[in-house]
Amino acid sequence: MSENSSEPFPSHSRSSSLLNSSSPFMNLQNLPQTAQYNVENTSNKDIRVVVGVDFGTTFSGFAYAYKSNPSEVVTNDVWPGQTGQFKTNTALLYDDSFSVIEWGYPALAQEPQKKSKGANKIRELMKPVELFKLYLGNLDPDEEPPLPEGLDWRKAITDYLRCLNKLIGETITTRWPGLHFPSNVLFVMAVPAEWTDESKGLLRKLAYDAGMLEELNSGNLEFTTEPEAAAIHCIRILNEHALTVGAPFMIVDCGGGTVDLTTRAVLPDRRLSEITIRAGDFCGSSFVDKNFLKYVAKKVGIEAMISLRDNNYGQLQYLVQQFCSRIKHSFNGNPDEYMTKDIDLERTCPAIMKYVTGDALKKMEEDEWLLELDFETVRAMFDPVIEKILHMISHQLSACGGNCMAIFMVGGFSENHYLTWRVRHAFGRFVPTIAVPKHPIAAVCRGALQYGLYMSTIETRVLKWTYGTDSFRPWTPADPPERRTPTGFITVFRPIAHRGTQVAVNQRFTYEATPILRDQSMMTFNVYVTPFHNAYFCDDYGVKLLGRLSVQLPPLPIEYQQNRVIDFSLCFGKMEITAIATNRQTGEVYQSSFDLDI
Template sequence: MNYFNNSETEIIMDDVRIIVAIDFGTTYSGFAYVHKENPETVVINSSWPGREGISKTPTALLYDDGYKNVISWGNLALEEEPDEVSDDTEELRPRPVELFKLHISNLRKMDKPWLPPQLQYTKAIEDYLTQMRILIQETIERRWPTVRFPQQVDFVLTIPAEWPPHTTKVMRGCAFNAGLLSSLNSQQLEFTTEPEAAALHCLSVIKEHNLQPYDSFLVADCGGGTVDLTLRKLLPQNRLSEITERVGDLCGSTFVDKEFLHWLGRKVGFQALAKLKSNNYGQMQHLVQRFFCTRIKFKFSGEPSGYRTLKLNLHSYCPSLSQYVVDDFKEQMEEVGWVLKVDYDSVKEMFDPVIDRIINLIDDQLKNSSDEKCSAMFLVGGFSESPYLFRRVKETFEHQVPIIAVPALPIAAIVRGAITYGLNIDLVNDRILKWTYGIEVCRPWVSGDDINNRTSDGMYLYFYELAKRGRNAEVNQKFSGDFYPIRPDQDVISFNVYYTSKHDAKYCRDPGMRLLGVIRVRTHDTHLGLNRPIEFSLTFGKMEIKATAINKLTREIYEETTFELDL
């Protein structure tokens, strides 16, 4: 079966005391928590192994030699200082595992980040969430010793907007295996998208900008890996309506880091850079974080007069690199004493391809909402604090959007918004469907039918649409149809539910179609022959989908399930 039901005994929901939001990010992760009796006091965790006073820690793991057991995580997993460990020891040290979240995405296999062959990406996610769970549990038990963990804790997990529907299944399974949930099907866990959480956080600042009910605002969550956008309308009582289909792309700040390394590769040779990454990963981390990010990326404004050309001494930041540089590259580097000048034009070329993609995302969202005037745009996420990104966005859109702002603490916007969602899910009034959903049904032949879809008894299979992509669906809105058995004596009726990114589809075997799940209904009224209508419906309540089959004559509910998605 490709679904699960919620029949397991759950803890009484009124007994839940604590809400924990987890922002499991591509490059950095964080969590926040609040007691339901004191909802105004949201605490963003700022105490991490190896680092204090920051709201996030790197999404990174360091394993033992066999990549079975976690040695350290977060900041401790990344050796940034080249003199913290000898070269010989460093080469024996396993390479930290990073960016493993991207393996859920629709990236081509060749574009997905490195993972050791013996480590599945789901295992890495489970291991990371396990470390988070240990820290969360210690934190909760220290503050509220009488709270039972995890039974009296609700969790909200954020996911990127553009990722495939099976993301919730992957994350639910990993959260359960990490010990965050009492059972796999637990109602303790809710999902919200990263831009939706960001929009909910922005509810706390709309009064500062004098936004009124029925005003629209755009939120761009610019993180390390992904950039997610949502355009929302403010409704009375601070509820939110989604105006356009939420979108996202892989164009976060780490892609600027990649452009910097590409620039360096052209100077020293890409093979040399690959060997440094493979054999001396800590030195590469030190180069990117301590030199590029700290001295350039975080400060670059795009103003030529405000930029001072910097000298990069490769011997200081990555002393092992020189042994891998060969041929003409080595000769050229020796001529300049292994010192490179990083000028304004070079840095601008590192930023522009990434920021151009963000500009295009925003532009598309505004064009898709041409009937709605966008009153404000809020940039959140770590990358939103880039002076150059803000400048480019403001220069491009200031004549279309009167207010363009970065709220306070933008790096914590997602986790704070997720807490808001956990406290009051009803703040989300509706969402735009990102997929077209329907079921596979049989009917007699009609002109134009593809013979490849004919069944053994001469019927034809086709896709019956229940809900179309781009449709505005209110929370808990039901999309249904009436269906009949194809044989008088049929006592088992299967509903095969499919989804596609296309707005229109004819057959379930069309390219891009994926099976969402299967419901098999056993009936006991075969004496009625074909006159046995069954109402089948999909309800888009939250981030997961509920399917229901009801006998129209007796009103008997045959099945009520929440789908897990096939991978």
């Protein structure tokens, strides 16, 4: 960055202070364009209905309530093609032009029909898609789920949210015909704990594209983490387990893609305080399915599985469905209660027979295309996934000094008895209560709704990242010579809020900054984030640009130049972050509002 008064400059740090604020939150996200905006009014005075949304990897659901009657909570159980279920499948069915034919449960692949070749051929031309939410996480490329050639995962997420939003709108306006949708609705979306600010910002953009928001940075969308939402939902059962004020408890949210953990303590007035850094990893139930497919690949050959995936994905999806419904869901880890089961590949995915060659073909023909799944084989599919979950729980217990009075397991995977048995077996000696609340699959969407109705429920959060900005200071001989600017300055990372800090809701971290040149007409604050406790330079390993905020500096007489002070703040507490800059001389307030570089 050149030192020219016509260019935006980072600030020159003077001092720091800690202030409190009730400012609303807006979006601060991925590599934005430099921009400047006055603070917008983001009050939710027109909100009449709150909707908690659990957009999950394998299943999605929502709950809603009228804001003035929060005691009447409705969890949706009417979906395309099914009723009585709290969630529907996070799945889409496309035609050849990638127009959505079906979504949810009807989008799942059907059993191939031997006598209806024409129908099978038509079905094979359709493109079932699932697991696309995983692309918002930081997965390794080889872990990313397959998508049909030519389909961008952002389109899949947008299409699914558009379908979900249409159902939400129809459901709510049927109940309250006078409601303006979506302007009278506050959406609260629960996201995995390990998601970055970039992921949340991208989800906001895709929700906007799907029609859930009338403006990108609308206050009609809030975020909470999945374990936080589950913790809010579990407040109502604390008395059942004799947990008193101050008692720490852990939420383990076991979903299809991720498992998220948070450790909380109950404060007076049924509010929650976060006492450890929330954690998450990709070890949900879909990774058991992935281990099943690896087992199939050992039998038929990896090349055959790749061909099946690329050319007959619907049959591959149906094969997984059969594994889940017949084996995975009921597996409880007790060898005395398990009976070896066979899966007939000729019936479930006949297309694979034309891809198998060599010794694998000979062996499968000898076995009459039957896969024999005995107890040890199935347990080997579960154990690597469960071991990761146990490791995460152990790490959380260590982080809170082993002081945990209860573990509540929620999410669809928590209904698997083998998983819950392993957790109780590993930690039952140290944690008095390990329980699965009623309807654990609906815990996240219901908790997200409660968060939207009573945002004061969350008293504190623990920062997962260190946030800072770039700051000029005079160069010293101890600094790297190549970083010295022509005017004798050096740009360094200035931490504003450190990882592991417990922050109150709507708490501001503020410092004073001044321009480095007398005739400077603009100051730019580049906001960075790092997973480490601190950094020295803004290009250190792990440091990532999150966004930038520019502030206009009107000309002032020379005698007042030294008094041009900007109060720069980062405001935390909700799941999005606000950068705010206040010019003391003019009283102008600037707040971040960024476009995503996607």
